[in-house]
Amino acid sequence: MKSLISITDLDPGEIMRLMELTSEFEANPGQRLLEGRIVASLFFEPSTRTRLSFESAVNRLGARVIGFADTINTSVSKGETFHDTIMTISNYCDMIVMRHSLEGAPRYASEIARVPVVNAGDGSNQHPSQTLLDLYSILKTQGRLDNINIMIIGDLKYGRTVHSLLQALSHFNARFTFVAPPELELPGEYRQFLKDKGLSFIEKQHIDESIRQADIVYMTRVQRERFSDPLEYERVKNIYVLRRSAIDGAKPNMKILHPLPRVNEIDPQLDGSDHAYYFRQTENGVYTRMAIISYLLGVKK
Numbered sequence: 001m002k003s004l005i006s007i008t009d010l011d012p013g014e015i016m017r018l019m020e021l022t023s024e025f026e027a028n029p030g031q032r033l034l035e036g037r038i039v040a041s042l043f044f045e046p047s048t049r050t051r052l053s054f055e056s057a058v059n060r061l062g063a064r065v066i067g068f069a070d071t072i073n074t075s076v077s078k079g080e081t082f083h084d085t086i087m088t089i090s091n092y093c094d095m096i097v098m099r100h101s102l103e104g105a106p107r108y109a110s111e112i113a114r115v116p117v118v119n120a121g122d123g124s125n126q127h128p129s130q131t132l133l134d135l136y137s138i139l140k141t142q143g144r145l146d147n148i149n150i151m152i153i154g155d156l157k158y159g160r161t162v163h164s165l166l167q168a169l170s171h172f173n174a175r176f177t178f179v180a181p182p183e184l185e186l187p188g189e190y191r192q193f194l195k196d197k198g199l200s201f202i203e204k205q206h207i208d209e210s211i212r213q214a215d216i217v218y219m220t221r222v223q224r225e226r227f228s229d230p231l232e233y234e235r236v237k238n239i240y241v242l243r244r245s246a247i248d249g250a251k252p253n254m255k256i257l258h259p260l261p262r263v264n265e266i267d268p269q270l271d272g273s274d275h276a277y278y279f280r281q282t283e284n285g286v287y288t289r290m291a292i293i294s295y296l297l298g299v300k301k
């Protein structure tokens with residue numbers, strides 16, 4: 001039984017196998033490999049894309065979904081513990097997909113559940129299924145994962161998609177440029193991670209002409225829900241807005257990715273640009289999650 005809690009749970013061979021499976025599901029999404037199975041979708045924190053694309057993936061695979069989009073109508077609101085909730089629900093399903101605001105909650109769930117657990121985002125920590133769809137989007141648009149020049153912009157402190165993406169790309173000799181204000185810079189543990197891997201990276205506070213060398217520009221939202229001080233959020237919330245002028249001279253095949261939701265980080269006038277890939281990225285999420293579910297349940301090796 002294998003769970004997916006951190007992107008570091010997967011070695012490069014497994015990542016590439018999941019890329020192949022995702023491509024297979026994109027070519028043929030009508031594979032009802034999981035008839036009779038049940039997946040519990042437990043969202044203790046809000047979501048649009050992750051929850052609905054997982055549920056779409058489960059339905060496309062012929063399985064059924066149970067679960068909740070918030071805890072208001074569950075016994076959590078009566079005071080039931082996280083432990084008892086997971087112990088109970090793991091008796092009702094073949095897999096748990098869960099999002100939680102507390103870092104480590106999915107790891108704990110995987111230690112007590114009788115079924116595999118997929119981390120659909122835990123606090124500022126990890127978002128491994130997002131990373132796999134990001135990697136698939138990079139592979140599809142650039143034709144490779146190796147030696148990608150990626151500029152990651154915005155909330156590098158609280159952005160869990162950034163943390164898991166840089167860990168995944170560290171297998172593929174990526175060249176990173178990080179753009180963030182001091183308040184939102186990359187936490188020390190991730191800098192150390194890259195140093196330990198022998199990867200150099202550049203840090204900036206402004207989007208500058210080096211965007212012209214990027215294969216991928218990865219925009220992120222400032223994570224309002226993680227700030228303890230609302231005034232600090234107000235100071236940094238609109239710090240970067242990507243506009244057409246900023247990407248003048250970009251590589252013809254440069255693609256803008258964003259895990260979404262977008263608040264104000266990308267000018268909607270860019271949506272029609274050949275560089276904009278963020279909505280097609282969301283479609284890749286369904287095929288990626290079909291691959292993850294079928295791989296973890298062992299119906300695809």
Ligand code: CP
Nearest residue numbers: 047048049050259260
């Ligand atoms: N990318 C992402 O996690 O989006 P949601 O919060 O809408 O699931």
